[in-house]
Amino acid sequence: MLRRQAEAxxxxxxxxxxxxxxxxxxxxxxxxxxxxxxPRVEMVHPGLVFVPIAGAVRYYGGEAALVAQVVAAVExxxxxxxxxxxxxxxxxARQAAALAEAGHGNPCIVTDEAAFLASLDVAAIGSxxxxxxxxxLGITTLGELAGLPRAAVAxxxxxxxxxxxxxxxxxxxDTHPRPVPEDxxxxxxxxxxxxxxxxAGFAARSLAHQLLDRMxxxxxxxxxxEVEGESxxxxxxxxxxxxxxxxxxxxxAERIRWQLRAWVESGGIPGGLxxxxxxxxxxxxxxxxxxxxxxxxxxxxxxxxLIRAQALVGPDAVLQARPQGGxxxxxxxxxxxxxxxxxxxxxxxxxxWPGRLPAPSPSLVPPEPRPVGVEWEDGLPARIRLRSRWEPxxxxxxxxxxxxxxxxGESAADRYQLVTSAGAFLCEVRxxxxxxxxxxx
Amino acid sequence: xxxxxxxxxxxxxxxxxxxxxxxxxWVACVDVRGWLSPMALWEMGIATERxxxxxxxxxxxxxxxxxxxxxxxxxxxxxxxxxxxxxxxxRLGALARARSTSVxxxxxxxxxxxxxxxxxxxxxxxxxxxxxxxxxxxxxxxxTLAASGKGVGGIRHIFEVEDxxxxxxxxxxxxxxxxxxxxxx
Numbered sequence: 001m002l003r004r005q006a007e008a009x010x011x012x013x014x015x016x017x018x019x020x021x022x023x024x025x026x027x028x029x030x031x032x033x034x035x036x037x038x039p040r041v042e043m044v045h046p047g048l049v050f051v052p053i054a055g056a057v058r059y060y061g062g063e064a065a066l067v068a069q070v071v072a073a074v075e076x077x078x079x080x081x082x083x084x085x086x087x088x089x090x091x092x093a094r095q096a097a098a099l100a101e102a103g104h105g106n107p108c109i110v111t112d113e114a115a116f117l118a119s120l121d122v123a124a125i126g127s128x129x130x131x132x133x134x135x136x137l138g139i140t141t142l143g144e145l146a147g148l149p150r151a152a153v154a155x156x157x158x159x160x161x162x163x164x165x166x167x168x169x170x171x172x173x174d175t176h177p178r179p180v181p182e183d184x185x186x187x188x189x190x191x192x193x194x195x196x197x198x199x200a201g202f203a204a205r206s207l208a209h210q211l212l213d214r215m216x217x218x219x220x221x222x223x224x225x226e227v228e229g230e231s232x233x234x235x236x237x238x239x240x241x242x243x244x245x246x247x248x249x250x251x252x253a254e255r256i257r258w259q260l261r262a263w264v265e266s267g268g269i270p271g272g273l274x275x276x277x278x279x280x281x282x283x284x285x286x287x288x289x290x291x292x293x294x295x296x297x298x299x300x301x302x303x304x305x306l307i308r309a310q311a312l313v314g315p316d317a318v319l320q321a322r323p324q325g326g327x328x329x330x331x332x333x334x335x336x337x338x339x340x341x342x343x344x345x346x347x348x349x350x351x352x353w354p355g356r357l358p359a360p361s362p363s364l365v366p367p368e369p370r371p372v373g374v375e376w377e378d379g380l381p382a383r384i385r386l387r388s389r390w391e392p393x394x395x396x397x398x399x400x401x402x403x404x405x406x407x408x409g410e411s412a413a414d415r416y417q418l419v420t421s422a423g424a425f426l427c428e429v430r431x432x433x434x435x436x437x438x439x440x441x
Numbered sequence: 442x443x444x445x446x447x448x449x450x451x452x453x454x455x456x457x458x459x460x461x462x463x464x465x466x467w468v469a470c471v472d473v474r475g476w477l478s479p480m481a482l483w484e485m486g487i488a489t490e491r492x493x494x495x496x497x498x499x500x501x502x503x504x505x506x507x508x509x510x511x512x513x514x515x516x517x518x519x520x521x522x523x524x525x526x527x528x529x530x531x532r533l534g535a536l537a538r539a540r541s542t543s544v545x546x547x548x549x550x551x552x553x554x555x556x557x558x559x560x561x562x563x564x565x566x567x568x569x570x571x572x573x574x575x576x577x578x579x580x581x582x583x584x585t586l587a588a589s590g591k592g593v594g595g596i597r598h599i600f601e602v603e604d605x606x607x608x609x610x611x612x613x614x615x616x617x618x619x620x621x622x623x624x625x626x
Contacts, residue, residue, distance in 0.1 A: 298465075298466050298515060299466070301512075301513040301514075302466060302467045302513050302514050302515075303513075304513050305469075305509050305510050305512055305513020305514055306469075306493060306495075306510075306513070308509040308513070309495050309506050309509050309510060312497075312502055312505055312506050312509065313495060313496065313497050313502065313506055317495060317496040317497060318493065318494075318495050318496075319493065319494045319495075319496065320489075320490070320492065320493050320494070321479040321489070321492070321494065322489050323480070323483065323489070329478055329480050330478070332480055333478060333479055333480055338493050358578050359484050360481060360484055360579060361478065361480040361481045361484055362478060362480075362481060363454040363455050363458075363477070363478055363481035363482070364449055364454060364476040364477065364478060365476060365477075365478035365480075366474075366476055367475050367476070380574065380575070386450075387448075395569070395572040395573055395574060396572055396574065396575060397571070397572040397573075397575065397576065397577050397578045397579065398575070417572060417578065417579050419569045419572050419579070420450075421566075421567070422448060422450045422451070422567070423448075423449070423450020423451055423452070423567050423569075424450070424569050424572075424579055424582070425450065438478070439449050439450055439476075440450070440452075440569075440579060440582075441449045441450055441451070441452060441453060441454040441455065
């Protein structure tokens with residue numbers, strides 16, 4: 001729900017902005033506490049951390065013993081309330097942690113991962129749309145989903161379905177790992193050590209941009225990145241961040257900024273930051289697949305150009321469109337901001353839409369129908385007023401009748417294609433008045 | 442850089458975008474009035490996900506926006522508001538040449554200053570087929586264009602172009618190689 005909607009529903013509501021940077025700072029002691037027991041923890045977002053425990057289990061003498069240690073360490077750092085799940089892979093571990101959270105914080109150690117996953121509700125796959133479709137098909141648990149043939153799921157639900165099927169079968173995302181090419185790490189050294197967060201923000205942005213630029217030319221994208229910082233005194237800190245989808249520039253810069261803020265606020269970088277290094281820890285083989293005629297450099301340039309245009313005219317003026325159902329040329333286009341996911345279509349373009357105008361469509365459509373002068377002779381259009389003169393109508397087609405929403409008091413309208421020696425125009429006649437709704441330019 | 446001159450209705454919008462249709466990558470359109478309808482462009486074969494429309498009605502900001510797009514894109518169709526200075530247009534022309542971007546300029550009023558476009562196409566006449574007195578529907582049009590500029594060797598040519606609404610526009614015939622010169626007596 002948007003804040004405005006929430007405030008409309010409940011005017012006395014108190015709203016507060018979420019500050020992920022501050023959360024990262026507050027969560028840092030927890031990560032440090034866990035790291036003192038098990039090295040190389042991976043942050044997903046402040047509040048969720050993955051801990052690889054294969055080695056540590058042997059060292060501490062069993063999963064239960066290790067979990068007890070971790071619980072004690074986290075309690076020491078942040079108080080009680082940690083939810084801990086232990087399983088073979090990150091997906092199952094995440095689900096186990098969710099279960100532990102629901103079960104008042106008792107750690108959930110999964111011994112039989114297949115049985116555990118099979119018992120989970122299908123909503124665990126993370127996509128509401130997909131989960132509701134599965135439910136509608138009678139598939140309510142991950143076990144039932146895993147029982148379906150993978151090829152069938154992939155052909156019906158695409159990449160998202162395939163990913164869900166992999167998770168449900170207990171396979172991990174990186175089943176097809178790909179070697180990390182050498183020299184992908186990006187590094188910046190600062191002669192004047194960075195001490196404030198604003199500088200850190202700029203540094204994060206520039207490093208994220210450099211790293212992704214380099215990876216883009218290789219056609220790969222990172223799922224995990226390692227942020228390494230060196231303080232003035234030579235103390236090196238590092239932390240791994242993980243994401244289910246490959247990082248994009250904004251996401252990556254945000255993660256780096258959170259991490260820097262967390263280090264700065266927890267006093268981990270005495271004297272300021274003199275070196276910052278970001279390297280991909282795990283790259284996805286899928287990456288971002290380019291089209292046959294696309295080349296990565298021009299793609300990046302185009303994105304930059306559009307970002308610049310957005311900065312100049314505002315995000316509401318840089319638009320993409322897609323077809324949707326409707327009877328008028330204006331209705332049949334759904335606009336959305338460039339860079340955002342298109343909203344769900346409320347009108348199906350493949351439905352019949354009686355009264356729809358045939359192709360070709362007018363290439364200029366005013367945002368609102370404009371009044372236009374049309375002279376009629378014996379009920380037939382004879383002349384149209386263009387700019388300051390009357391053009392005789394040479395031929396015309398129509399009318400295509402459109403029944404208005406009579407329940408809203410909208411009257412019916414007739415659409416005509418009027419042809420003059422200066423081009424063809426689409427006009428709508430509503431209540432005796434003529435309006436220009438399109439120009440076949 | 443190609444310039445299109447003529448009143449709305451003569452088919453220049455479709456012609457201009459038709460010229461950019463074969464370009465790889467994105468097609469960016471600068472829409473001054475907010476009138477451009479992608480429906481017609483999709484029918485021409487410009488892919489939905491490769492089309493982006495930038496609306497900019499302010500003539501002072503228009504050169505910056507267009508320059509940003511010319512710099513990054515490979516194909517730009519720009520409607521041109523009145524009130525853009527000739528020097529600004531020359532800089533834009535130089536940028537398009539330097540980046541070898543295909544740019545189609547369509548002034549909403551008036552002319553493009555001389556020496557900027559490689560080819561200037563001026564609409565002369567348009568004839569629609571398919572409609573009668575209340576019957577049929579618009580099917581195809583033929584329009585006549587006068588081409589001038591460096592792109593045609595500095596000689597004014599007149600073309601007839603056919604546009605059937607779904608496919609690319611194509612040149613049908615070259616009606617006359619040159620216009621008769623004015624007699625000097």
